[in-house]
Amino acid sequence: QVQLQESGPGLVKPSGTLSLTCAVSGGSISNNKWWTWVRQAPGKGLEWIGEIYHSGTTNYNPSLNSRVTISVDKSKNQFSLKLSSVTAADTAVYFCANQVTIFAGAFDIWGQGTMVTVSS
C-alpha cells in the first residue's frame, strides 16, 4: 500500500519560496498515475495546485501557474513543490496525493498534510 509523507519548513518569509517534498513509500513513483499537490487555507476549502507524471510532465493551476514548479526525483521516489513569491495568502496545509486509478483523477492516497505559515 502506497504511503505519502510531506516534509519541509513550516515557516516561510513573505516573498520567499515555499519548498515541500512528498516521499513515496510502499510503491513506485513510476506507477503510471499522476502525483498531485492540494492545499487548504485555514478554515477554507481544498485547492488543487498541480500534478506531475513520472516522466516529468506537469499541469498547474493557472491561478498559481507563474509561481509553481513541481518536480519528480525517481531515484529518491519522491516529488516536490516549489511556490515562489509567497504571501500570507499562501498560508495553508499542503497535501500530496495520488490517483485512485490511472483513468480517474480522484485521489485515494493522501499524505497527512503539512502546515506552512507565511510570516516574517
Add this chain to the structure above:
Amino acid sequence: EIVMTQSPATLSVSPGERATLSCRASQSVSSNLAWYQQKPGRAPRLLIYDASTRATGIPARFSGSGSGTEFTLTISSLQSEDFAVYYCQQYNNWLRTFGQGTKVEIK
C-alpha cells in the same frame, strides 16, 4: 475553469436519518466526479469516484449518483462518525476543481 457548487452549505441531520448532498458543475463533467469526507485536522478521505463507484473500504451507506452537471451524495443512515465536511471534485478537465464543501452536523 469548471466551477463546482455544493448545497447546502450546512446540513443538520439526526443520527440514523438520511442525508442528501448536492453538487453542481458549471459545465458537463460527464461522470468524472468524486466525493470526499474530511474531518478536522485530517486529510480528505475518498468516498466515491466516477460519480457512483465506492472507494475501497467505504461502507455501503454511502452512495453517489448523477452525471453531466448534477450530482448527489447520499448517506442512507447517518452514523456518529459521518459528521464531517464533504467535498465534491471534478476531474473531467485537467484543471481539477473542488466544491466549497457541505458541513454535515448533528441536529
